[in-house]
Amino acid sequence: MSRIFVRGGQRLSGKVKINGAKNAVLPIIAASILASEGVSIIHEASNLDDVRTMHQVLEGLGITINYDHSTIKVDASHIQCTEASYDLVRRMRASFLIMGPLLARCGEVRIALPGGCAIGTRPIDQHLKGFEAMGVKIELGLGFIEAKVNGRLQGAKIYLDVASVGATENIMMAAALAEGTTIIENAAKEPEIVDLANFLNAMGARIRGAGTGIIRIDGVTELRGVEHTVIPDRIEAGTYMIAAAITGSTIYIEGIIADHLTPIISKLQEMGVIIDIDENGMRVSAEHPLRSVDVKTLPYPGFPTDMQSQMMALLLTTDGTSIITETVFENRFMHVEAFNRMNGQIKVDGRAAVVSGNCRLVGSKVMATDLRAGAALVLAALAAEGDTEISGIHHIERGYVDIVRKLRELGANIRRGEDVEVQEELSEIKALFATVRPSWA
Numbered sequence: 001m002s003r004i005f006v007r008g009g010q011r012l013s014g015k016v017k018i019n020g021a022k023n024a025v026l027p028i029i030a031a032s033i034l035a036s037e038g039v040s041i042i043h044e045a046s047n048l049d050d051v052r053t054m055h056q057v058l059e060g061l062g063i064t065i066n067y068d069h070s071t072i073k074v075d076a077s078h079i080q081c082t083e084a085s086y087d088l089v090r091r092m093r094a095s096f097l098i099m100g101p102l103l104a105r106c107g108e109v110r111i112a113l114p115g116g117c118a119i120g121t122r123p124i125d126q127h128l129k130g131f132e133a134m135g136v137k138i139e140l141g142l143g144f145i146e147a148k149v150n151g152r153l154q155g156a157k158i159y160l161d162v163a164s165v166g167a168t169e170n171i172m173m174a175a176a177l178a179e180g181t182t183i184i185e186n187a188a189k190e191p192e193i194v195d196l197a198n199f200l201n202a203m204g205a206r207i208r209g210a211g212t213g214i215i216r217i218d219g220v221t222e223l224r225g226v227e228h229t230v231i232p233d234r235i236e237a238g239t240y241m242i243a244a245a246i247t248g249s250t251i252y253i254e255g256i257i258a259d260h261l262t263p264i265i266s267k268l269q270e271m272g273v274i275i276d277i278d279e280n281g282m283r284v285s286a287e288h289p290l291r292s293v294d295v296k297t298l299p300y301p302g303f304p305t306d307m308q309s310q311m312m313a314l315l316l317t318t319d320g321t322s323i324i325t326e327t328v329f330e331n332r333f334m335h336v337e338a339f340n341r342m343n344g345q346i347k348v349d350g351r352a353a354v355v356s357g358n359c360r361l362v363g364s365k366v367m368a369t370d371l372r373a374g375a376a377l378v379l380a381a382l383a384a385e386g387d388t389e390i391s392g393i394h395h396i397e398r399g400y401v402d403i404v405r406k407l408r409e410l411g412a413n414i415r416r417g418e419d420v421e422v423q424e425e426l427s428e429i430k431a432l433f434a435t436v437r438p439s440w441a
């Protein structure tokens with residue numbers, strides 16, 4: 001099994017370039033299903049496991065899709081199948097985002113219930129509530145959903161009980177081809193939603209208000225493929241900002257939209273990190289000790305839950321005690337156990353974690369339990385004394401392009417490799433077989 005090995009204690013320096021946002025490109029690929037003519041050309045489609053999974057999902061629908069050097073081309077003029085297999089959908093929650101586009105284009109879909117990171121129960125009731133309001137009949141089978149609409153989807157007024165990113169995206173895509181107007185109230189405001197709306201509008205959709213709590217979609221009868229460049233990944237950028245802060249280093253982060261990073265920038269500044277923004281990126285510079293701060297995760301423009309575990313790694317090294325409150329997902333503290341194995345002192349009480357600073361992090365064998373938890377362990381390992389071996393790295397590879405190479409280029413002592421013990425055992429077995437001659441030989 002592959003592992004990431006880190007020897008802590010190196011200062012970082014130099015420049016790192018941010019790739020296209022995973023959470024923007026996935027809905028945009030799903031939205032390309034809506035184009036009944038023309039080819040959608042999507043640039044900055046990061047080379048990530050999740051993007052490859054979405055590629056396979058569309059291929060499974062019989063759509064022509066081609067992925068080459070961060071550019072995806074989708075020709076969805078012919079859709080041969082409206083079913084998404086359990087095998088693909090369980091791997092990645094965002095595959096569920098094909099439901100809205102398929103309902104709008106084909107009037108039916110059969111899709112497995114979604115999987116993804118183990119960070120909470122993650123229901124889909126708000127997606128389904130939106131589709132039902134638009135006239136869709138939904139049947140829940142064992143692990144499957146079957147949905148159908150007679151004729152076109154009907155525009156509706158939909159109030160989301162929680163400002164769900166996925167539900168906002170799924171409903172917005174369905175509504176783009178619906179008859180009449182759809183209004184989504186208490187919509188999510190994340191930058192990835194604005195990027196999706198920009199893509200849809202370029203395709204011919206009529207969407208207003210994306211990025212605010214009320215989105216109005218006037219349905220149109222057809223959409224066409226267009227060319228689009230995905231926004232930079234604010235969570236990848238935030239992760240490298242913390243890499244600089246946790247190692248007391250100065251690095252330059254290139255290719256960002258600073259506005260999307262406001263909640264992360266202001267928290268880090270509160271801690272004493274110096275951030276200089278210019279037109280190409282930002283210089284992040286830190287000297288220890290940094291100040292401890294309290295953090296509460298919230299939907300955008302609040303502090304992102306996808307940065308909570310990375311922030312926890314940093315708070316272990318600051319000068320006092322901090323409280324982190326996770327309000328978005330009910331089970332997103334799985335990384336605490338691994339941090340405590342590295343000599344961290346964190347106590348969890350419901351949705352709050354009390355993080356003791358001034359911690360002498362010590363290298364250890366730890367396991368990534370989800371994508372961001374994995375990234376946070378890499379960060380903690382950069383600051384720890386000695387060697388850390390991180391398993392479960394398939395989680396990290398879902399969402400970070402070349403994290404090992406990028407950190408090594410910044411000066412980190414980090415490599416990706418196979419588990420040494422397993423390798424040693426394998427070579428012993430190979431050596432044993434080499435000495436055994438079968439009787440017939």
Ligand SMILES: CC(=O)N[C@H]1[C@@H](OP(=O)(O)OP(=O)(O)OC[C@H]2O[C@@H](n3ccc(=O)[nH]c3=O)[C@H](O)[C@@H]2O)O[C@H](CO)[C@@H](O)[C@@H]1O
Pocket residue numbers: 022023024026093094120121122123124125126127128162163164165166167188299305306328329330
């Ligand atoms: C691919 C993608 O973009 N993933 C992001 C997206 O996930 P995702 O779109 O799954 O997250 P949501 O915004 O939907 O979830 C937010 C909260 O709403 C709840 N909920 C959601 C839908 C629903 O029908 N009912 C319901 O109760 C969830 O359980 C959760 O507690 O937004 C999350 C919150 O910023 C991020 O952590 C994920 O990285």
Ligand SMILES: C=C(OP(=O)(O)O)C(=O)O
Pocket residue numbers: 023092093094116117119306371372399
């Ligand atoms: C939780 C995440 O992804 P997903 O919604 O795909 O599980 C994430 O990007 O941190």
